Amino acid sequence: MAAQTDLWDAIVIGAGVQGCFTAYHLAQNSKKVLLLEQFLLPHSRGSSHGQSRIIRKAYPEDFYTRMMDECYRTWAQLEREAGAQLHRRTELLFLGMKENPGLKTIQATLSRQGIDHECLSSVHLKQRFPNIRFTKGEVGLLDKTGGVLYADKALRALQHVIRQLGGMVCDGEKVVEIRPGLPVTVKTTLKSYQANSLVITAGPWTNRILRPLGIELPLQTLRINVCYWREKVPGSYSVSQAFPCILSLDLAPHHIYGLPASEYPGLMKVCYHHGDSVDPEERDCPKTFSDIQDVQILCHFVKDHLPGLRPEPDIMERCMYTNTPDEHFILDCHPKYDNIVIGAGFSGHGFKLAPAVGKVLYELSMKLPPSYDLAPFRISRFSKLSKAHL
Ligand SMILES: Cc1cc2nc3c(=O)[nH]c(=O)nc-3n(C[C@H](O)[C@H](O)[C@H](O)COP(=O)(O)OP(=O)(O)OC[C@H]3O[C@@H](n4cnc5c(N)ncnc54)[C@H](O)[C@@H]3O)c2cc1C
Known part of the structure; x- marks a missing residue:
């Protein structure tokens, strides 16, 4: 295997949304960047595929809400650069019991940061959203910034703009070995590359890449069933009827969220914010399916609260979450x-x-001061991580 003589400023492993945006910022800043992806693009084996995602400013934590200001601006910039619509504002309706502390915390963050929102009593909810059947004592919080991102289109747009800016995207090349050092050497199934810095954004495969580098992060990979439910009356839960995204906090052990019918006409997406633990290589393997429980929770929710939808899913797609114990991100340098x-x-x-x-990953890779306080995202917060894992 002949070594490539080119020295890259940065190599990014993984062309999911995080790797793509890292390569995008590197290329925007005139860095010589190589983005490596194990599968041929586009693919549906990771966490970033699918038609849609929710975008919102409403978070319990100020630090995410603050980051979202810049995110909205960058999403809009990408739309202009790619000449494609990637975002649609729909508003996002949080639903919870009046005394739910999470709901109160989110509302306090929105108020503190001057973000447009509205609190809705049970009476107002019934008037405004006749297609939802509410539970007694349930109230609403409407995040006016909420909306939908077109995920697959966004990834396509990003890869197009990265290439336009001079970045290189190589798909169908799995990274099989990393030799730390300056430069760092990265071997794929096809070639060997060298770079001054390396960014690992490998989603559910992260620990497979990190283990040979002497570190294992506390990550759990979950299989998520992405369910679409048919409207009994076409259009009744659709974006064109101004139906919002919804996020129900109290009616199941984990959140349930929904996006108005848009990508598949006549079908609303309603999903459970949890799933079974799964090996990323076996996500779609029929032998490991034991996922009916979360779909049953959704069937009950749809039957009881969205009476205009048929109570069994019409379409089920699959995706993966990679969770940390506190559900905050890891954005950091390797400890060694x-x-x-x-x-x-x-x-x-x-x-x-x-x-x-x-x-932030671009800034860390170029040794620039990060634009945000990274304390919530440091590896060192997992104090129980034993020496054997580092
Ligand atoms: C069903 C579902 C709904 C979601 N809804 C929302 C939402 O509404 N709002 C929101 O903000 N977020 C949402 N998310 C979360 C969001 O989609 C993820 O946080 C995000 O996509 C993670 O991106 P990633 O780049 O880290 O991972 P991935 O997309 O998995 O990308 C990692 C990439 O690395 C590649 N890779 C791995 N190993 C190697 C290797 N050795 N060599 C080369 N390449 C490699 C993989 O093939 C993959 O392409 C949702 C996720 C799911 C699954």
């Missing part, structure tokens, strides 16, 4: 090799934030 940067553990909420994540 400071020119190896890690972006991982996006815990089912990383898509909307990818513009800011990519910027």
